[in-house]
Amino acid sequence: MTDTPLREPTFLILTALAETPQHGYAVIEDVLRISDGRVRLRAGTLYAVLDRLRADGLIEVDREEVVQSRLRRYYRLTALGATRLADEVARLRRNADAANRRLRRAGLLTEGGTA
Amino acid sequence: MSADPLARRYRRLLAVYPREHRRAYEEEMLGVLLAGARPGQTRPSVGDTVNLVGAGMRSRLRVGARGFTEPAWVDAAAVTGVLAALLLFAAAGWSLLDQVAPDPLRPPPLRPGTPDQVDWLRLGGWAAVLVAALVGLRRVAAGLAWAGVAAWAVLVGSTVAGQPAYVIDTLPQFALAVVAAGALTLPAPPRRALRVLGRRGQGAFGLAGVLAVGVPVANRLSYPKVDPAGENPWYSFHGLNAPSLAMILCYLAVLGVATVAVLFGLATLHPMIRWRLVVLLAPVAVLVLLVDTPLASGAVDTLHLYAVPLVAARWAALVLAPAVTFLAGVVLLRRREETRRLVALGLATDRETPAP
Numbered sequence: 001m002t003d004t005p006l007r008e009p010t011f012l013i014l015t016a017l018a019e020t021p022q023h024g025y026a027v028i029e030d031v032l033r034i035s036d037g038r039v040r041l042r043a044g045t046l047y048a049v050l051d052r053l054r055a056d057g058l059i060e061v062d063r064e065e066v067v068q069s070r071l072r073r074y075y076r077l078t079a080l081g082a083t084r085l086a087d088e089v090a091r092l093r094r095n096a097d098a099a100n101r102r103l104r105r106a107g108l109l110t111e112g113g114t115a
Numbered sequence: 116m117s118a119d120p121l122a123r124r125y126r127r128l129l130a131v132y133p134r135e136h137r138r139a140y141e142e143e144m145l146g147v148l149l150a151g152a153r154p155g156q157t158r159p160s161v162g163d164t165v166n167l168v169g170a171g172m173r174s175r176l177r178v179g180a181r182g183f184t185e186p187a188w189v190d191a192a193a194v195t196g197v198l199a200a201l202l203l204f205a206a207a208g209w210s211l212l213d214q215v216a217p218d219p220l221r222p223p224p225l226r227p228g229t230p231d232q233v234d235w236l237r238l239g240g241w242a243a244v245l246v247a248a249l250v251g252l253r254r255v256a257a258g259l260a261w262a263g264v265a266a267w268a269v270l271v272g273s274t275v276a277g278q279p280a281y282v283i284d285t286l287p288q289f290a291l292a293v294v295a296a297g298a299l300t301l302p303a304p305p306r307r308a309l310r311v312l313g314r315r316g317q318g319a320f321g322l323a324g325v326l327a328v329g330v331p332v333a334n335r336l337s338y339p340k341v342d343p344a345g346e347n348p349w350y351s352f353h354g355l356n357a358p359s360l361a362m363i364l365c366y367l368a369v370l371g372v373a374t375v376a377v378l379f380g381l382a383t384l385h386p387m388i389r390w391r392l393v394v395l396l397a398p399v400a401v402l403v404l405l406v407d408t409p410l411a412s413g414a415v416d417t418l419h420l421y422a423v424p425l426v427a428a429r430w431a432a433l434v435l436a437p438a439v440t441f442l443a444g445v446v447l448l449r450r451r452e453e454t455r456r457l458v459a460l461g462l463a464t465d466r467e468t469p470a471p
Binding site: 024025028042043044045046047048050051067070071072073 | 136139140142143144145146147148149150151162163166167168169170171173174
């Protein structure tokens with residue numbers, strides 16, 4: 001796996017699009033939910049990531065709608081995007097498991113999972 | 116409805132983005148920004164403003180940087196890298212010759228010392244850059260050129276406090292080294308410069324190089340003997356010295372041929388490459404003019420007898436002028452080519468749809 005790790009906003013946006021196609025504002029709200037209110041994306045950040053993901057072929061436009069005379073574009077994950085997200089999940093899980101094991105061996109992690 | 120002034124203001128902020136990004140996302144982003152606005156909000160929030168301006172500027176930089184990977188820039192950079200390396204090799208050679216056969220008119224205390232290892236290394240280094248670029252070892256050439264840039268920064272740039280005049284004297288060569296290194300860093304196919312130049316271009320620039328180096332070398336080696344009695348005639352013109360006016364005119368004529376050869380070489384290039392070559396080398400030309408004009412004359416003592424402290428404004432001019440020249444050149448070139456493209460598009464449309 002030679003891909004560099006995904007940055008958090010990118011990871012969360014791909015996660016938001018994993019289940020169903022969503023438009024820009026819905027992605028912002030979903031990312032806020034996924035991150036337990038920790039990551040509030042702004043439009044500039046969102047569209048910088050969406051543009052890059054489209055260019056890399058990880059997402060594509062699902063459909064376009066006009067709501068209250070404003071363009072609403074829905075994005076969905078491509079097969080490549082799904083693979084990339086799955087790879088990233090596996091990488092994070094491996095790292096998290098390794099950290100977990102070491103903390104347990106050192107006696108720094110209690111059964112509940114907090115030090 | 117409060118959305119109108121807010122939409123107008125957001126649209127104004129979105130103008131920070133490059134045109135192609137706006138074409139793809141402006142309406143959509145506006146919808147997202149308005150959907151996230153508070154009821155009654157009429158102005159963009161500070162957070163949104165900072166975020167949009169930052170993201171827009173980054174997008175512009177990305178688009179600008181991507182532009183330099185266009186084939187025309189890559190070709191122009193390949194040619195520029197070779198020509199700049201040739202110039203730097205010639206400058207290193209001239210500097211060495213100046214030490215081996217010093218100007219007899221210059222009194223001994225002002226004559227340069229004998230060449231040391233650094234002088235030979237400089238000559239060999241730029242020769243290696245030139246050869247590597249010509250045989251297709253672009254990465255080796257770029258690496259050596261960046262090593263030359265770093266060497267200047269360490270050996271010369273670091274002495275700016277003690278000898279600012281010397282540092283400024285060598286700034287154009289440093290700028291040329293940066294241009295050479297940057298140009299050779301752009302990924303071009305092996306030996307691209309020679310293919311772009313073609314036989315006529317290679318011949319023209321080769322001839323210009325030989326003549327431009329040959330004249331001062333021949334002049335130095337055939338200097339008139341020092342004649343304290345002043346019995347022999349003596350002619351001098353911008354560093355050229357000769358026992359007869361005809362010889363001075365002969366030198367000038369050869370330099371004129373060299374200039375024509377350069378112009379001919381440029382004319383053989385495709386206009387898109389020719390103008391990019393000019394844009395890439397213009398910052399160095401501006402720096403040469405600045406160093407040789409009154410702006411720096413208060414600080415530069417060409418005989419290196421004393422060092423006059425430089426004011427910040429002069430340093431700023433020496434640093435900013437080449438950068439601004441380059442950026443202005445890039446912008447003007449893009450506008451020129453965009454205008455020409457649109458005009459050509461309009462002409463094609465006119466041809467396809469004849470007037471009734």
